[in-house]
Every structure is written in structure tokens, then in C-alpha cells.
Amino acid sequence: xxxxxxxxxxxxxxxxxxxxxxxxxxxxxxxxxxxxxxxxxxxxxxxxxxxxxxxxxxxxxxxxxxxxxxxxxxxxxxxxxxxxxxxxxxxxxxxxxxxxxxxxxxxxxxxxxxxxxxxxxxxxxxxxxxxxxxxxxxxxxxxxxxxxxxxxxxxxxxxxxxxxxxxxxxxxxxxxxxxxxxxxxxxxxxxxxxxxxxxxxxxxxxxxxxxxxxxxxxxxxxxxxxxxxxxxxxxxxxxxxxxxxxxxxxxxxxxxxxxxxxxxxxxxxxxxxxxxxxxxxxxxxxxxxxxxxxxxxxxxxxxxxxxxxxxxxxxxxxxxxxxxxxxxxxxxxxxxxxxxxxxxxxxxxxxxxxxxxxxxxxxxxxxxxxxxxxxxxxxxxxxxxxxxxxxxxxxxxxxxxxxxxxxxxxx
Amino acid sequence: xxxxxxxxxxxxxxxxxxxxxxxxxxxxxxxxxxxxxxxxxxxxxxxxxxxxxxxxxxxxxxxxxxxxxxxxxxxxxxxxxxxxxxxxxxxxxxxxxxxxxxxxxxxxxxxxxxxxxxxxxxxxxxxxxxxxxxxxxxxxxxxxxxxxxxxxxxxxxxxxxxxxxxxxxxxxxxxxxxxxxxxxxxxxxxxxxxxxxxxxxxxxxxxxxxxxxxxxxxxxxxxxxxxxxxxxxxxxxxxxxxxxxxxxxxxxxxxxxxxxxxxxxxxxxxxxxxxxxxxxxxxxxxxxxxxxxxxxxxxxxxxxxxxxxxxxxxxxxxxxxxxxxxxxxxxxxxxxxxxxxxxxxxxxxxxxxxxxxxxxxxxxxxxxxxxxxxxxxxxxxxxxxxxxxxxxxxxxxxxxxxxxxxxxxxxxxxxxxxxxxxxxxxxxxxxxxxxxxxxxxxxxxxxxxxxxxxxxxxxxxxxxxxxxxxxxxx
Numbered sequence: 001x002x003x004x005x006x007x008x009x010x011x012x013x014x015x016x017x018x019x020x021x022x023x024x025x026x027x028x029x030x031x032x033x034x035x036x037x038x039x040x041x042x043x044x045x046x047x048x049x050x051x052x053x054x055x056x057x058x059x060x061x062x063x064x065x066x067x068x069x070x071x072x073x074x075x076x077x078x079x080x081x082x083x084x085x086x087x088x089x090x091x092x093x094x095x096x097x098x099x100x101x102x103x104x105x106x107x108x109x110x111x112x113x114x115x116x117x118x119x120x121x122x123x124x125x126x127x128x129x130x131x132x133x134x135x136x137x138x139x140x141x142x143x144x145x146x147x148x149x150x151x152x153x154x155x156x157x158x159x160x161x162x163x164x165x166x167x168x169x170x171x172x173x174x175x176x177x178x179x180x181x182x183x184x185x186x187x188x189x190x191x192x193x194x195x196x197x198x199x200x201x202x203x204x205x206x207x208x209x210x211x212x213x214x215x216x217x218x219x220x221x222x223x224x225x226x227x228x229x230x231x232x233x234x235x236x237x238x239x240x241x242x243x244x245x246x247x248x249x250x251x252x253x254x255x256x257x258x259x260x261x262x263x264x265x266x267x268x269x270x271x272x273x274x275x276x277x278x279x280x281x282x283x284x285x286x287x288x289x290x291x292x293x294x295x296x297x298x299x300x301x302x303x304x305x306x307x308x309x310x311x312x313x314x315x316x317x318x319x320x321x322x323x324x325x326x327x328x329x330x331x332x333x334x335x336x337x338x339x340x341x342x343x344x345x346x347x348x349x350x351x352x353x354x355x356x357x358x359x360x361x362x363x364x365x366x367x368x369x370x371x372x373x374x375x376x377x378x379x380x381x382x383x384x385x386x387x388x389x390x391x392x393x394x395x396x397x398x399x400x401x402x403x404x405x406x407x408x409x410x411x
Numbered sequence: 412x413x414x415x416x417x418x419x420x421x422x423x424x425x426x427x428x429x430x431x432x433x434x435x436x437x438x439x440x441x442x443x444x445x446x447x448x449x450x451x452x453x454x455x456x457x458x459x460x461x462x463x464x465x466x467x468x469x470x471x472x473x474x475x476x477x478x479x480x481x482x483x484x485x486x487x488x489x490x491x492x493x494x495x496x497x498x499x500x501x502x503x504x505x506x507x508x509x510x511x512x513x514x515x516x517x518x519x520x521x522x523x524x525x526x527x528x529x530x531x532x533x534x535x536x537x538x539x540x541x542x543x544x545x546x547x548x549x550x551x552x553x554x555x556x557x558x559x560x561x562x563x564x565x566x567x568x569x570x571x572x573x574x575x576x577x578x579x580x581x582x583x584x585x586x587x588x589x590x591x592x593x594x595x596x597x598x599x600x601x602x603x604x605x606x607x608x609x610x611x612x613x614x615x616x617x618x619x620x621x622x623x624x625x626x627x628x629x630x631x632x633x634x635x636x637x638x639x640x641x642x643x644x645x646x647x648x649x650x651x652x653x654x655x656x657x658x659x660x661x662x663x664x665x666x667x668x669x670x671x672x673x674x675x676x677x678x679x680x681x682x683x684x685x686x687x688x689x690x691x692x693x694x695x696x697x698x699x700x701x702x703x704x705x706x707x708x709x710x711x712x713x714x715x716x717x718x719x720x721x722x723x724x725x726x727x728x729x730x731x732x733x734x735x736x737x738x739x740x741x742x743x744x745x746x747x748x749x750x751x752x753x754x755x756x757x758x759x760x761x762x763x764x765x766x767x768x769x770x771x772x773x774x775x776x777x778x779x780x781x782x783x784x785x786x787x788x789x790x791x792x793x794x795x796x797x798x799x800x801x802x803x804x805x806x807x808x809x810x811x812x813x814x815x816x817x818x819x820x821x822x823x824x825x826x827x828x829x830x831x832x833x834x835x836x837x838x839x840x841x842x843x844x845x846x847x848x849x850x851x852x853x854x855x856x857x858x859x860x861x862x863x864x865x866x867x868x869x870x871x872x873x874x875x876x877x878x879x880x881x882x883x884x885x
Contacts, residue, residue, distance in 0.1 A: 142817045142818050144817055150817060150818035150844075150846065150847055151847055152818070156449075193847070194847040194848060194884065195454055195455075195456060195848065195884035195885065196844075196850065196882075196884065198454060212715075213713070213715035215664075215667070215713065216713075222580050222582060223554070223559075223581070223582070224552060224554045224582055225554045225556075227711075228669055228711040228712075228713055228720050228722075229713075229720065230713060230718045230719060230720050230762065230763060230764050231713065231715055231718055232718040232763070232764045232765070232774060233764055233774070235764075235766075235774065236764055236773060236774045237772065237773055237814065237819070239819075240814060240816075240817060240818040240819035240820075241817070241818075242817065244772075305766050307766065307772055330771070330772075336772075369771075370817070372817050374817070397598065398542070398543075398598055401596065401598065401601050402601040402603070402662075402664065402669075403594070403596040403601060403603045406603075407540070407545060407594075
């Protein structure tokens with residue numbers, strides 16, 4: 001009898017183990033299609049932003065990771081190695097001794113370190129984006145709850161970034177001197193569509209000093225003049241879309257304006273190798289996703305009246321430090337918006353014949369409360385298949401400035 | 412009563428026709444039309460603006476409920492490049508004012524000939540860009556200054572105030588002039604050196620003729636005013652190099668502050684009257700457009716602690732022409748005589764995007780300005796139409812607007828203007844965007860002021876109206 005009980009117990013235990021397997025951490029194999037019916041099997045690899053999309057009807061295939069598409073330009077890797085062990089966080093939360101490359105290697109980030117969240121934020125902020133970017137065309141597709149779409153577009157050199165500090169691959173390196181005011185990068189964004197906004201341009205200077213707010217000017221075509229803008233504009237809607245200017249590519253704000261906390265790590269499904277324009281179902285993007293290791297960080301704004309109460313991001317642990325998934329909470333504690341970033345690897349160099357560089361040129365933001373979303377796509381290739389996003393193409397500071405707005409903004 | 416009903420009937424009829432025309436013309440294309448890889452790019456819009464009055468006109472040119480506006484506009488913006496360094500651009504605009512045809516019983520028909528329709532290439536210019544140096548030649552607008560609604564530095568182009576006073580967007584009512592603008596930007600402190608030369612093209616400001624809604628009844632007696640308009644046209648200088656106007660602006664960013672200095676040698680685009688015994692009968696008046704000089708500066712400063720942009724602008728006009736009633740040496744009675752006075756004006760303002768808790772996630776743009784103008788060496792003989800105090804004018808403006816919905820579907824705005832002499836304007840507005848290319852804007856004007864002369868808004872205190880702008884763009 002005793003033997004029977006033992007055998008029965010063993011069988012029961014074995015059955016329980018077998019039964020429990022599907023709800024344990026199961027990594028989806030390449031080829032798996034994840035959708036509304038099976039997502040719970042893989043929930044360990046999913047995040048609230050992705051789960052919310054699946055509940056709305058998203059399905060997507062799982063593919064093998066292609067880490068080679070996330071490799072930065074060679075100079076960035078070398079600069080990161082030179083930096084190793086030298087970069088620190090100062091008393092004001094500022095970055096000390098950083099010259100170029102990744103500030104903190106993965107091995108320097110410890111869950112127990114109270115500064116770990118800020119370290120991840122700096123890795124994300126100074127991730128490899130090329131020493132410059134020239135993105136020709138973009139379309140922001142706003143999809144309302146009824147599926148009706150509105151569009152905002154840029155047609156010609158619509159997004160330009162020039163890194164003044166932290167340059168790793170194009171001369172002058174590591175900094176474009178003279179730089180007496182400590183500019184970190186220059187950025188121009190232009191709108192060519194629809195007609196009512198045609199010619200609107202925004203020029204932003206970001207400084208390395210965490211206490212120094214951005215300088216922003218806008219060319220307002222109906223006024224035909226350049227207007228100085230408040231830094232508070234970064235919290236406002238980006239052209240009526242579902243994100244703010246600070247939300248461009250997940251997070252485009254200033255790390256020093258938030259209190260950061262590393263709340264965990266997770267291997268999640270992300271869009272490593274995608275092509276734009278995406279095949280979409282409304283604002284849902286059924287592009288293939290692959291598994292990547294991420295840090296999970298939380299950002300609480302220091303400014304009381306900031307538009308969000310909290311932001312959570314899943315930042316890649318590798319060099320690319322992409323914020324693959326992100327979500328924000330409102331001041332009532334409700335999950336307000338979720339979003340996802342997608343990478344399309346682009347070749348670098350003036351002739352686009354260099355190695356790949358990470359370029360997260362498309363992303364989605366979904367407003368859960370208003371049940372609508374916006375897909376942001378910078379077109380990597382034109383209709384003839386020619387690459388239309390350029391990295392390290394040799395932009396110079398002459399191409400930026402308040403006067404450039406006036407010249408380029410004319411209708 | 413019957414007349415009012417008739418006016419309202421015409422209003423609805425006019426509105427419906429306007430809407431129908433705009434929707435009929437709604438283009439199948441929604442994006443800009445482009446030819447030859449940027450060689451020619453076309454954009455534009457069809458637009459109808461239909462308005463109705465709330466009050467009888469001060470001089471009974473129209474009644475409560477009559478149309479105040481029924482203007483249909485087609486605008487085509489064209490631009491392109493001849494080469495990487497030489498580009499061109501321009502604007503063709505044609506318009507038809509329908510209220511004289513649709514409401515011919517109630518609306519005063521006197522302005523009909525001048526204000527019924529027109530079509531022309533408003534702007535056309537070539538731009539040559541040689542790196543830091545660029546030259547733009549042609550008929551164009553040049554905008555200086557940091558003020559909204561006021562024009563102290565923005566004085567290069569005159570305004571067309573005839574059809575809807577100052578309420579359209581300034582770029583739609585500036586009168587483009589043939590000019591050369593040379594810009595040099597040496598990439599040092601965002602410095603811009605801008606030289607403008609207007610060799611021969613002189614245009615007067617365009618004022619509403621007698622019988623039109625925006626005829627300023629308080630300035631002068633009816634009849635005399637119309638005669639003044641006639642004199643303006645008669646005495647407007649011919650196109651000649653004697654009209655030369657020109658100026659210089661230096662603009663840059665120093666210590667985080669945007670600064671500019673400007674100088675403009677200008678021919679007054681509003682006239683002064685001169686009485687002369689040898690002048691043509693019957694009034695023996697002649698209109699003159701004297702030259703004067705304007706020099707000033709602007710600043711814009713962003714204060715990060717308050718997230719507020721502060722703006723300022725000042726101008727000193729040397730020998731600003733005015734008409735004064737001065738005793739004629741032979742006749743012994745006061746007659747209109749041109750005089751020159753120095754004028755100092757300034758504007759201080761602020762802009763602040765502010766989260767008010769509503770709409771969710773959107774800031775409200777709050778902006779305020781104070782504007783003051785002083786006529787130095789003033790005396791009581793001066794005729795100053797729009798000023799309550801003869802030597803000083805103070806106007807305050809406040810604007811608040813925000814955006815709602817995806818694609819900024821709704822843009823509500825409230826504008827308040829107040830002349831401290833006791834006249835003002837409240838202008839609520841709501842813009843609704845149906846799609847990327849179709850929008851409707853509903854705006855109302857509520858004006859108040861004194862019955863007697865004076866105050867910026869007083870002459871138009873009976874011109875309360877509401878109007879709908881429907882636009883289809885491509």
C-alpha cells in the first residue's frame with residue numbers, strides 16, 4: 001500500500017511538473033506566430049506595451065535575432081572601449097569624464113546600484129546614432145478609433161541631427177570645436193504636409209550641461225518669421241500626434257530632468273529587423289520580433305507639472321541601447337500610452353557603402369485612453385529602392401542655425 | 412423687420428453657395444503636385460469666407476443680419492529650382508467678393524467696382540543661394556519684428572485693410588512689393604545681416620472705400636473720406652526711382668538672447684493732406700506721401716525657470732508725417748498742413764505654453780502684449796484718427812489657444828484686445844480640421860468703443876460679426 005502511495009505521489013508530481021511547463025518561462029521559437037490565442041504562453045517575453053497591442057488584435061511572427069544589425073559604427077565601439085571605467089555620475093546627476101561612445105558597459109550596471117537607472121538612461125541617450133543623420137522623408141500616420149487616418153509629413157531633409165560632442169567616426173573627433181557653449185547636438189525638423197503646416201520648421205540646440213535647457217526656434221509660415229519657443233514645448237503634442245516632442249523615438253528628453261530607477265531586466269520580443277513603410281493594421285505593426293535582453297527602467301519627472309507622472313522603458317542591454325518598448329502613466333495613475341520602437345539597419349557613410357548603423361527610424365505610440373495611435377515612419381528607402389536615410393554623411397554646423405529656418409521655411 | 416429677414420435669407424443663401432463651391436472644387440489630389448524632381452511644386456487652396464453682421468452699420472451701409480463678407484479665394488503657391496543654387500517661388504491669388512451680388516438690396520453697392528473680384532500674381536521671386544550669402548529678387552513680403560498684431564518693425568510692406576481690416580492673417584493682407592533682399596549669415600552667433608532695397612515700387616495702404624463694412628466712419632465725415640480716397644489714388648506717386656525705400660537689419664543670438672537692430676528709410680504708405688490755393692478744386696487738397704526714417708530693435712529671451720519667452724520691440728520714427736490743422740497765413744483759418752513729428756513706440760510681451768489640466772496632455776499657449784506709442788512734441792493741431800489721447804496710445808492684447816484631438820482636430824482660441832481709452836475687441840475662434848486638407852474656422856468679433864472719435868477699435872464698434880472660413884487645400 002505504502003509503495004502504491006509513493007508511486008501515485010510520484011506520478012502526480014510528475015504530472016504536475018508536466019502540466020506546469022507551458023506556464024513557465026517559455027521562449028517562443030523562430031517561426032512561432034504570437035497572437036490573441038497564445039500570447040499567455042509567452043508572457044514572460046512580453047511587456048505591457050506589447051500585450052496591449054496583442055489584445056487589440058496584433059499578431060506577429062517570431063524570428064531569430066540578428067545582432068549584427070544592431071552593431072554601431074566601428075568608431076563608436078573603439079570609443080566605448082577607451083571610456084571603459086572612466087565615466088562617472090556627478091553630484092548633480094551629470095555625466096563626468098565622458099568623451100564619446102557608450103558611457104557605461106553592461107558589466108558596470110548593477111541592479112543594486114541606485115545610479116543604475118540613470119546609467120541606463122545615459123547609455124540610451126548617447127547610443128550610436130551616427131555622427132550625423134539626414135532623414136529625407138517621413139510620414140506620421142495618425143489613426144483614430146474608427147480607423148480614419150490623418151497624416152503629417154516631411155519631404156526633403158526633414159530630420160537632420162549633427163552631433164557636436166561624442167563624435168566617433170567622422171572628423172572632427174571627438175568634438176566639433178570651437179564649442180564654447182557646450183552644445184551636444186543640433187537638430188532640425190521640418191513639416192511639409194499638410195498645407196496648413198507646410199514650411200513649419202523647428203531648430204533645437206541641446207547642451208551637455210544638464211542644467212541648461214534646450215534652445216528652440218520655430219519658423220511659423222503663416223507669420224513668415226522665426227519665433228523663439230519655450231522649452232515646455234517639448235512636453236506638448238508633436239504636431240497633433242499621440243506623442244510629445246520628448247517622446248520622439250521613445251525618449252528624446254533630457255535624462256537630468258527625471259529621477260531614474262532600474263527596476264529589473266527582461267528578455268523581450270522586439271523589432272530588430274524591419275522595413276518601412278510597415279504593413280500595418282491600423283496603428284498595429286505585425287512586423288517580426290526577435291528576443292533581446294533589456295533593462296527595465298522607470299523615469300519619474302522632477303518637474304511637478306510634467307505631462308506624464310511616470311515613464312517605463314525597456315532599454316536594450318547591448319551597444320544599441322534602444323528603448324524597444326515604453327509606456328507612460330498619467331497623474332491619476334492610469335496607464336495612458338504605450339509604444340514600441342522598430343529598427344531598420346542602414347548603411348553609413350557619404351556613399352552609403354559603410355557598415356550598418358543602428359537606426360530606429362520607426363515607432364508607434366498608442367493612446368490607450370483615447371483608443372487611437374500614431375505610427376511614425378522615416379522612410380529608409382525611396383520608391384525606387386534607394387536608401388533615403390543617411391548616417392555619417394558629412395553634415396556640418398553650417399547646415400544648422402536660426403537663419404536656415406528662415407531660408408528653408410519659405411513656402 | 413422684413414429687411415432683416417431678407418438679409419438673413421441672403422446670408423444663408425450665400426453661405427450655402429460658398430460651401431457648395433468649395434466642396435465642388437475639393438481636389439482629388441491631397442498632396443502637393445510636383446514635377447521634374449523639384450523643378451516645379453504646386454500647392455494651394457480654395458477658400459470661402461462668409462460672415463454676417465450682428466449690428467446695423469454705423470452709417471447704415473448694411474443692417475443687422477446682412478452679409479459682412481462673402482469672399483471666395485483660390486490661391487496657388489508655386490516653387491521650384493532652376494539649379495541647386497537658384498530657386499524660385501510665388502503666389503497667384505484670385506478672389507471674388509459675392510456679397511454685393513447676393514445681397515444687393517441691403518449692402519451699400521458703392522464699393523462694388525473696386526471690391527468685387529481680382530486676380531494676380533501676388534508674389535514672384537528668384538532666390539540665389541551662395542552659402543552664407545543669398546539674394547532674393549522680385550515681388551515679395553519681408554517681415555521684421557517680434558510683435559503679434561502690431562507693426563513697428565514689420566513696416567516694409569503696406570497692408571490691404573479694405574476687405575476685412577486687420578483680421579486676416581497678415582501674410583494675406585501685406586501688399587507685396589518689388590524688392591531686392593540680400594542676406595548674409597556668417598555663422599557667428601546666428602548673425603543675419605539683411606539689406607533690403609525697394610527701388611521704385613510704392614504702394615499705398617489700401618483702405619476700405621465708402622460704403623464698405625470697414626470704412627472707418629469716425630475718422631472723417633462721409634463724402635470727405637471718399638474724396639480722400641480719390642485724392643490718394645490721384646496723388647499716389649508714379650513708379651519712379653524717386654520712391655526708393657531701403658533698410659538694414661542685423662539679427663543675432665548673444666548670451667542666449669535674440670537681438671535685432673533695424674533701420675528703414677520709408678515712404679509713408681498712408682497720406683497726409685496739404686491744402687493749397689493752387690491745388691485742384693473743389694477741396695484744394697493734395698495728398699502727400701512723405702519719407703521718414705524708422706530705427707529700432709527687438710529682443711527675445713527664453714527664461715528656463717519660468718518656461719516663458721519674453722519679447723520686446725521698440726521703434727523710433729524720425730519725422731513721421733502727420734496732418735495738422737494750421738492757420739493759413741492768407742486765409743486766416745486752419746487748413747490741413749503736413750507736419751513731421753518724432754514717434755516712439757514699444758511692445759513688451761510674453762509667451763508661455765502652460766498645462767491647465769485640460770485638454771489632457773496638451774498645453775495652452777498663453778500670450779500677452781502691451782503696446783505704447785508716443786507722439787513727441789505733440790500739439791493739438793494734429794489729426795490723429797485712432798488715438799483717444801492725442802499724444803499717447805496704450806493697447807493690451809491677450810491670447811490663449813490650445814489644441815484638442817488627434818491631428819489637432821480642434822483649435823479653440825480667444826483673443827482680447829483693449830485700448831485703455833475704453834475700446835476693445837473680444838474674438839473667440841474655433842478651427843475644426845475634418846481631414847488633412849479640409850478645415851473650417853468659425854470666428855466672431857465683438858467690438859466696443861466710444862461714440863466720439865478715438866480709440867483703436869472705436870471706429871468699428873458697430874461691426875460685430877461672425878464668419879465661417881471653409882478651406883480645401885492641396
